[in-house]
Amino acid sequence: MNLDLNNDPDAARRAADQMAVCLARELWDGERVFHGVNSPLPMVAIFLARKLHAPHSVLIEVAGSVDPEPEGLPFSTNDPKLCEGAASLFSNADAYDLFSRGGVDLLFLGGAQIDKAGRVNMSYIGDPAQPKVRLPGGGGGSVIMEQARRVVIWRVVHDVRTFVSKLDFVTQTGNLTRIVTPLAVLELIEGGLEIESAHPGVSAVEVAANTGFALDASRKISVTAPPTQDELAALEVIDPEGVRYSEFSALRRVKRWDDEMLRW
Amino acid sequence: MRGFKGSDIPERSGIQTIDDPYTGETLHAIPALTPDWAIIHVQEANIDGDARILGPRYFDVEMTRAAKGVIITAEKIVSSEVFIEEPEMSVVPGFMVSAVVEAPGGALPCSCAHAYGVDEDGMRRYMELSKTAEGLKAYLEAEDSNLAAGPSDR
Amino acid sequence: MVSKLISLQEAVALVEDDEMIAMGGNTLSRTPSSFARELVRQGRRGLRLIKTAGAYDIDLLCAAGAVAEIQSGYIGYENVFGMAPSYRHGVESGAVRVVEHACYSVIAGLRASSYGLPSQPINGFDGSDTPALSDFRYIDDPYTGKKVLMIPRIRPDWGVVHVQHADAEGNARIDGGPFEDILISRASEGLIITAERIVETDFFRKKPERTNFPAFMTRAVVHAPGGAAPASCYPTYDIDVDAVAAFLQAAKSPETLRGHLDEWRERDYSGAIKAAGEAK
Numbered sequence: 258m259n260l261d262l263n264n265d266p267d268a269a270r271r272a273a274d275q276m277a278v279c280l281a282r283e284l285w286d287g288e289r290v291f292h293g294v295n296s297p298l299p300m301v302a303i304f305l306a307r308k309l310h311a312p313h314s315v316l317i318e319v320a321g322s323v324d325p326e327p328e329g330l331p332f333s334t335n336d337p338k339l340c341e342g343a344a345s346l347f348s349n350a351d352a353y354d355l356f357s358r359g360g361v362d363l364l365f366l367g368g369a370q371i372d373k374a375g376r377v378n379m380s381y382i383g384d385p386a387q388p389k390v391r392l393p394g395g396g397g398g399s400v401i402m403e404q405a406r407r408v409v410i411w412r413v414v415h416d417v418r419t420f421v422s423k424l425d426f427v428t429q430t431g432n433l434t435r436i437v438t439p440l441a442v443l444e445l446i447e448g449g450l451e452i453e454s455a456h457p458g459v460s461a462v463e464v465a466a467n468t469g470f471a472l473d474a475s476r477k478i479s480v481t482a483p484p485t486q487d488e489l490a491a492l493e494v495i496d497p498e499g500v501r502y503s504e505f506s507a508l509r510r511v512k513r514w515d516d517e518m519l520r521w
Numbered sequence: 522m523r524g525f526k527g528s529d530i531p532e533r534s535g536i537q538t539i540d541d542p543y544t545g546e547t548l549h550a551i552p553a554l555t556p557d558w559a560i561i562h563v564q565e566a567n568i569d570g571d572a573r574i575l576g577p578r579y580f581d582v583e584m585t586r587a588a589k590g591v592i593i594t595a596e597k598i599v600s601s602e603v604f605i606e607e608p609e610m611s612v613v614p615g616f617m618v619s620a621v622v623e624a625p626g627g628a629l630p631c632s633c634a635h636a637y638g639v640d641e642d643g644m645r646r647y648m649e650l651s652k653t654a655e656g657l658k659a660y661l662e663a664e665d666s667n668l669a670a671g672p673s674d675r
Numbered sequence: 676m677v678s679k680l681i682s683l684q685e686a687v688a689l690v691e692d693d694e695m696i697a698m699g700g701n702t703l704s705r706t707p708s709s710f711a712r713e714l715v716r717q718g719r720r721g722l723r724l725i726k727t728a729g730a731y732d733i734d735l736l737c738a739a740g741a742v743a744e745i746q747s748g749y750i751g752y753e754n755v756f757g758m759a760p761s762y763r764h765g766v767e768s769g770a771v772r773v774v775e776h777a778c779y780s781v782i783a784g785l786r787a788s789s790y791g792l793p794s795q796p797i798n799g800f801d802g803s804d805t806p807a808l809s810d811f812r813y814i815d816d817p818y819t820g821k822k823v824l825m826i827p828r829i830r831p832d833w834g835v836v837h838v839q840h841a842d843a844e845g846n847a848r849i850d851g852g853p854f855e856d857i858l859i860s861r862a863s864e865g866l867i868i869t870a871e872r873i874v875e876t877d878f879f880r881k882k883p884e885r886t887n888f889p890a891f892m893t894r895a896v897v898h899a900p901g902g903a904a905p906a907s908c909y910p911t912y913d914i915d916v917d918a919v920a921a922f923l924q925a926a927k928s929p930e931t932l933r934g935h936l937d938e939w940r941e942r943d944y945s946g947a948i949k950a951a952g953e954a955k
Contacts (some may be wrong), residue, residue, distance in 0.1 A: 340851050340852050394751075
């Protein structure tokens with residue numbers, strides 16, 4: 258399935274749309290939400306949610322504003338375009354201070370390696386003193402993951418290198434509720450991460466085969482509600498350039514140097 | 522923080538010290554001050570609660586970040602478009618604000634930058650009347666009737 | 676009225692090997708890119724870089740072998756270009772030392788410096804391996820007895836910030852998201868401002884609320900039109916995607932890297948170097 262996503266534009270598009278709506282559904286109206294750099298799907302999802310069911314949510318932008326109303330969405334989620342239409346700017350320090358005093362409801366984070374307990378590695382593969390791979394770093398995550406009331410992780414790759422039984426390094430841990438991938442939605446319950454739903458056309462067996470830690474095979478797994486016509490129409494309006502697709506190598510405009518090999 | 526050298530204030534105010542874990546230096550640790558309310562008077566706000574301060578800010582911005590709730594009193598309520606034109610001028614974003622009050626002259630008899638200076642007669646009146654409970658009551662009633670007639674229709 | 680306006684070359688010449696530099700801006704937004712290029716041209720070594728989230732500027736300095744250490748929350752090009760290859764290679768080869776941070780601990784370290792203190796308390800890092808790795812230490816809060824994490828101060832020798840407007844005295848103003856630039860100016864020993872436009876001081880007098888950097892804090896001002904490119908500088912130019920792609924190619928060898936620097940030389944040196952009213 259993952260190979261298909263790398264080479265099959267249609268499958269990648271469907272996965273991206275599914276993920277965008279799953280993430281959007283996480284935001285409740287009136288909540289305060291934040292996304293960081295390198296977060297195209299969450300950014301699109303937040304604007305989708307604000308258009309559909311969460312118009313009174315408060316978006317605190319890593320780009321440095323509150324409640325911007327840009328025309329179209331940029332590819333960089335740190336783009337100054339994300340300050341357009343805002344009545345107030347708000348520095349990152351101001352945003353982190355707000356997290357620190359418990360003022361943010363929903364946070365979207367990435368995760369390069371994730372374990373059964375929902376802990377995340379964004380720092381090193383191998384020994385930190387002599388790493389096999391130096392990852393970009395967790396950004397704000399190791400502080401804010403435990404401060405946001407709810408954290409949702411998204412990851413465009415669902416494989417055994419991502420979902421591992423043991424992390425090489427614990428960058429961050431905190432109030433994780435769900436993880437959204439191209440295959441499934443996972444939820445964090447008392448015993449650890451389990452599959453909540455598999456996306457249409459994806460079997461539970463396939464999800465388990467791509468997950469490197471044990472899952473409860475007896476668990477009843479539902480089918481993720483696919484995108485509705487309204488959701489798809491709204492996506493086209495807010496994201497006409499397809500920023501939501503930019504995380505999938507089969508759909509990228511510019512070839513990335515590491516497209517062939519996020520291998521370690 | 523540093524400071525208070527040779528002062529009686531730390532003992533009087535119950536301010537404790539810590540030893541910095543990197544240098545061993547002894548420093549004052551000030552306990553968190555978390556007001557239930559920060560009340561700040563600004564020159565411009567919109568109905569969403571976004572607020573601008575023209576001129577000096579004193580500690581107003583810090584207070585809004587420290588308090589559980591923020592109330593803005595403003596000389597003028599302006600349109601959101603004014604804020605969107607120049608969002609860099611906002612010092613408090615509306616989502617932090619519980620209430621906005623249109624209060625022209627709301628700093629009197631104190632000054633308000635870009636609006637008015639200290640009202641010396643008003644200050645003298647207060648100083649005189651506030652010496653007694655009756656005087657204070659009369660002062661407040663007189664000030665009430667001096668207020669502009671209600672908030673404008675926005 | 677003292678003019679602090681100097682050329683890019685002179686400003687970079689202020690920075691010595693092994694010094695600690697905080698770079699303003701964030702990922703590919705309003706970063707002091709021409710300053711980074713000139714640091715490489717002048718052959719700086721051993722630099723210790725401070726950044727909350729960085730991309731081209733950091734990656735370029737790593738490609739040139741100019742970096743000894745980095746303290747940051749995130750280094751990468753986001754979704755458009757992925758990981759920062761020269762940064763990765765620098766760290767994986769052992770050439771570049773990393774002090775692991777979250778963006779907020781970099782902020783805490785800078786705040787400690789801006790307050791003249793040796794460290795600064797923050798919440799966070801519960802269950803993370805980072806404090807142990809980075810030797811972040813705890814104290815007991817004297818009021819509650821709870822353990823509190825203290826981040827050691829980060830005091831850069833230089834803060835370098837790219838802005839839209841500055842005057843020759845050193846007043847400077849940012850349009851759009853400020854990131855951590857103001858904090859950088861308060862935390863650093865010396866502040867260098869590179870600016871798209873040099874204007875008269877009256878520009879700042881008319882609206883002092885918008886002055887983010889008062890002149891007395893600024894060591895040097897450089898007129899640097901296009902000084903953030905290939906990063907964006909609101910509202911004048913967007914990320915130059917082709918140029919970033921070209922750099923990533925050029926970074927693969929020292930010869931091609933030199934070519935990249937030569938290609939940008941004329942643009943980087945195109946600023947006015949005399950303080951004469953509205954220089955263009």
